[in-house]
Amino acid sequence: MAAKIRVTVWNEFRHEKTHEAVIKVYPEGIHKVIAGFLGANPDIVTRTATLDEPEHGLTTEVLANTDVLIWWGHMAHHEVKDEIVDRVQQRVLNGMGLIVLHSGHFSKIFRRMMGTSCSLRWREVGERERVWAIDVAHPIAEGLGEYFEIPHVEMYGERFDIPQPDELVFISWYQGGEVFRSGCCWHRGKGKVFYFSSGHETLPIYYQKEVQQVITNGVRWAAPVNGPYSDMSRCPMVPAIEEFEVEK
Amino acid sequence: MAAKIRVTVWNEFRHEKTHEAVIKVYPEGIHKVIAGFLGANPDIVTRTATLDEPEHGLTTEVLANTDVLIWWGHMAHHEVKDEIVDRVQQRVLNGMGLIVLHSGHFSKIFRRMMGTSCSLRWREVGERERVWAIDVAHPIAEGLGEYFEIPHVEMYGERFDIPQPDELVFISWYQGGEVFRSGCCWHRGKGKVFYFSSGHETLPIYYQKEVQQVITNGVRWAAPVNGPYSDMSRCPMVPAIEEFEVEK
Amino acid sequence: MAAKIRVTVWNEFRHEKTHEAVIKVYPEGIHKVIAGFLGANPDIVTRTATLDEPEHGLTTEVLANTDVLIWWGHMAHHEVKDEIVDRVQQRVLNGMGLIVLHSGHFSKIFRRMMGTSCSLRWREVGERERVWAIDVAHPIAEGLGEYFEIPHVEMYGERFDIPQPDELVFISWYQGGEVFRSGCCWHRGKGKVFYFSSGHETLPIYYQKEVQQVITNGVRWAAPVNGPYSDMSRCPMVPAIEEFEVEK
Amino acid sequence: MAAKIRVTVWNEFRHEKTHEAVIKVYPEGIHKVIAGFLGANPDIVTRTATLDEPEHGLTTEVLANTDVLIWWGHMAHHEVKDEIVDRVQQRVLNGMGLIVLHSGHFSKIFRRMMGTSCSLRWREVGERERVWAIDVAHPIAEGLGEYFEIPHVEMYGERFDIPQPDELVFISWYQGGEVFRSGCCWHRGKGKVFYFSSGHETLPIYYQKEVQQVITNGVRWAAPVNGPYSDMSRCPMVPAIEEFEVEK
Numbered sequence: 001m002a003a004k005i006r007v008t009v010w011n012e013f014r015h016e017k018t019h020e021a022v023i024k025v026y027p028e029g030i031h032k033v034i035a036g037f038l039g040a041n042p043d044i045v046t047r048t049a050t051l052d053e054p055e056h057g058l059t060t061e062v063l064a065n066t067d068v069l070i071w072w073g074h075m076a077h078h079e080v081k082d083e084i085v086d087r088v089q090q091r092v093l094n095g096m097g098l099i100v101l102h103s104g105h106f107s108k109i110f111r112r113m114m115g116t117s118c119s120l121r122w123r124e125v126g127e128r129e130r131v132w133a134i135d136v137a138h139p140i141a142e143g144l145g146e147y148f149e150i151p152h153v154e155m156y157g158e159r160f161d162i163p164q165p166d167e168l169v170f171i172s173w174y175q176g177g178e179v180f181r182s183g184c185c186w187h188r189g190k191g192k193v194f195y196f197s198s199g200h201e202t203l204p205i206y207y208q209k210e211v212q213q214v215i216t217n218g219v220r221w222a223a224p225v226n227g228p229y230s231d232m233s234r235c236p237m238v239p240a241i242e243e244f245e246v247e248k
Numbered sequence: 249m250a251a252k253i254r255v256t257v258w259n260e261f262r263h264e265k266t267h268e269a270v271i272k273v274y275p276e277g278i279h280k281v282i283a284g285f286l287g288a289n290p291d292i293v294t295r296t297a298t299l300d301e302p303e304h305g306l307t308t309e310v311l312a313n314t315d316v317l318i319w320w321g322h323m324a325h326h327e328v329k330d331e332i333v334d335r336v337q338q339r340v341l342n343g344m345g346l347i348v349l350h351s352g353h354f355s356k357i358f359r360r361m362m363g364t365s366c367s368l369r370w371r372e373v374g375e376r377e378r379v380w381a382i383d384v385a386h387p388i389a390e391g392l393g394e395y396f397e398i399p400h401v402e403m404y405g406e407r408f409d410i411p412q413p414d415e416l417v418f419i420s421w422y423q424g425g426e427v428f429r430s431g432c433c434w435h436r437g438k439g440k441v442f443y444f445s446s447g448h449e450t451l452p453i454y455y456q457k458e459v460q461q462v463i464t465n466g467v468r469w470a471a472p473v474n475g476p477y478s479d480m481s482r483c484p485m486v487p488a489i490e491e492f493e494v495e496k
Numbered sequence: 497m498a499a500k501i502r503v504t505v506w507n508e509f510r511h512e513k514t515h516e517a518v519i520k521v522y523p524e525g526i527h528k529v530i531a532g533f534l535g536a537n538p539d540i541v542t543r544t545a546t547l548d549e550p551e552h553g554l555t556t557e558v559l560a561n562t563d564v565l566i567w568w569g570h571m572a573h574h575e576v577k578d579e580i581v582d583r584v585q586q587r588v589l590n591g592m593g594l595i596v597l598h599s600g601h602f603s604k605i606f607r608r609m610m611g612t613s614c615s616l617r618w619r620e621v622g623e624r625e626r627v628w629a630i631d632v633a634h635p636i637a638e639g640l641g642e643y644f645e646i647p648h649v650e651m652y653g654e655r656f657d658i659p660q661p662d663e664l665v666f667i668s669w670y671q672g673g674e675v676f677r678s679g680c681c682w683h684r685g686k687g688k689v690f691y692f693s694s695g696h697e698t699l700p701i702y703y704q705k706e707v708q709q710v711i712t713n714g715v716r717w718a719a720p721v722n723g724p725y726s727d728m729s730r731c732p733m734v735p736a737i738e739e740f741e742v743e744k
Numbered sequence: 745m746a747a748k749i750r751v752t753v754w755n756e757f758r759h760e761k762t763h764e765a766v767i768k769v770y771p772e773g774i775h776k777v778i779a780g781f782l783g784a785n786p787d788i789v790t791r792t793a794t795l796d797e798p799e800h801g802l803t804t805e806v807l808a809n810t811d812v813l814i815w816w817g818h819m820a821h822h823e824v825k826d827e828i829v830d831r832v833q834q835r836v837l838n839g840m841g842l843i844v845l846h847s848g849h850f851s852k853i854f855r856r857m858m859g860t861s862c863s864l865r866w867r868e869v870g871e872r873e874r875v876w877a878i879d880v881a882h883p884i885a886e887g888l889g890e891y892f893e894i895p896h897v898e899m900y901g902e903r904f905d906i907p908q909p910d911e912l913v914f915i916s917w918y919q920g921g922e923v924f925r926s927g928c929c930w931h932r933g934k935g936k937v938f939y940f941s942s943g944h945e946t947l948p949i950y951y952q953k954e955v956q957q958v959i960t961n962g963v964r965w966a967a968p969v970n971g972p973y974s975d976m977s978r979c980p981m982v983p984a985i986e987e988f989e990v991e992k
Contacts, residue, residue, distance in 0.1 A: 437657055
């Protein structure tokens, strides 16, 4: 039997302690809800980590035993230490999957992996979103319909300052006039990155069936491939395939 | 337990009947060798089909029960009936995977899926090829090293007239001075297409372990996603999300 | 001084002869309006061609002297002869730019170049469209704002059955709940293809300044590059860079 | 008449002062040779900047007046100040083109823009390189043949740890058994990035006609588009297209 996919769900875990509106929806933290629905799958095993743990809960050992890291951050992106960002980046390049959710677009690790500002437009009036499946051959579209609706969301709109996705899985429509590349995939080194924008700390979006399906599919897609290279940062001098004369 | 991936290996199956050099290497046909190593995997079940069978062995029913179609053709591309090409194309757009091997680059179905001439340079002197893994996060790189060598090949060189691959998995080096995008992936409709150039009818390339690994990985990658749409060719008129006034 | 870009604007030119609603907006045909605003640029020279001319106006000589072909078709896609489609495809692969407008998504030539069904959703209620600029480094975004609006349109919605664009320039939002990849670029052979969805035969969309800017930018982007190859369909046997021994 | 493209050629300019083998080939520095052949074009005007100037010669004012920045670095990547890297990155995202040459693959600015390690294989024996044109519709292929040869080079080989290029223009073949994606394009924010690997400090590669053509084409391709957005890092809250009721 194949080994289980080991997921670490990381959460800043701040507004769940202080903001009534957040506590009401995610009383134990968003990470617990995400770890909960993921862990219900027989092929996935989860743990969690949060900002205020030592090394933000992302020790070398935790990362070495993580196949896919899920990232939720919002208010305290700047408190994440650069050395931990370096460490996560190296681990992604060496094969770990990274799934960045919603306000994580402005996290240090996502901006590091993208090389761009990752800015966007936004509006918080609780409008309706329709998530359209675009790349219907993609494993992240598994089990979904042509589109699904989320009744109340924070709007994230274009232009989203990201590199062109290697695979564009979803585009969202918003009632108020915007569109958004809401499900985007990139390969980086041996690792894969998936950004999924739908979600919010004061709305029950992570309890919605389709959203859970997308994130579960994302985990399976981002799980590491057992391929070449153990360390992508090597820059080796190598011999030629066979000796030859160079005439100058 | 997940359903097995149903593979149909299609072969023109002509030169195995008439050319001594081919018969020596593939006495029962290339399709038998490919079906053999694929079928040895517990998650794959195979059947074969050939040009001279009625409807080239690709009846509507066979295609409806095929998850991934493997295509080998060489001398008789022009004998494949256009109506069967139409049928295969529709089935790919509706989700079936398609893996095209070596001289299949000039098959009607590959040119149909690509929209380009699919021409290339070639040379047949038995030189050495090195297949370099480029997209090392890709499932088709699973289990492979940084490169592998094939001791004697027919050279296929750039410029290969294909659309830019959605995912470029391998680039080959040839002793005689050429390079080639030898492992290329595209999404088309709900289906996936993988072209892999290494292989030849008079060389034992399909017995080589790494080549078998690539094709097996390709089958798993190209297997259909159970996502939206049952027929990609529909062009439906649809109602608005809700009624609104249009002022003119 | 650089040579002018030679544009041929092709129009089916049928509904302008029979439908009152079309005649009112485009009395001389859509091709005349497009050729008019393009020809007003000092670097562009235009001619037109229509379905009912001999060889649909697309003789070998006309195509040989066309740098960019603009395609409008709607009611009579099936009347375009396959041999002319073959001819246009070869000319695109050998360097001519192709710009396909609106209902041209279902033209034989666009489906040929794409390899997919090119189907989509649609609705004709005159709703509002917002065209968002996504790839803002792209020459086709030159001179445009973050988005522009078209007050009344026919809706074209996802999922649009096309290959993933090499460059995705625009995504449209529609009042009624849909999104659309409305400005898409592909390289095919030595040629470039641009599809732009906004436009309609009974609406004055081709008189709108931003739409004219997009099509003009598209012409400049799609103009041929004076690079390698005169005929992409050659498949030459080539010698090695130098002689070598092959040990078997 | 169109404004000229303002190019700043940046050079670390260290080994030209200390290494005999470099001084012999580039006595005034590589930047002078590059600025020389670029400035000979009527549409390009150049200046230079070097590591040991104040702010590395890359003041806010210089960058504001640079359309395309060319980057050569090798021995002293670590001496480039992070605040200057930040500044260059912002300027690229806001539209400036960036062309990175050869050993610049390990520069801070290239790694920042890519988000990956940018490592590769290498060998310095003076072997032969063949640069094959792959994307022959691309403006950077203008004026080139199907391939060109450089008689003696330092080998740079795959796997090159970069994001999949948005446009892959060249792939190189090396005598010693390697391949390399030697001409790669990316869009980042409003800016464009072109990496071209051929070149070396002790070899007269930048005097070769085809190499000069590639870099000149690169400058024209990377020149900014006058499109939307003046600052890509904004993340504005925006109003809806019109008021609507949200029922909760």
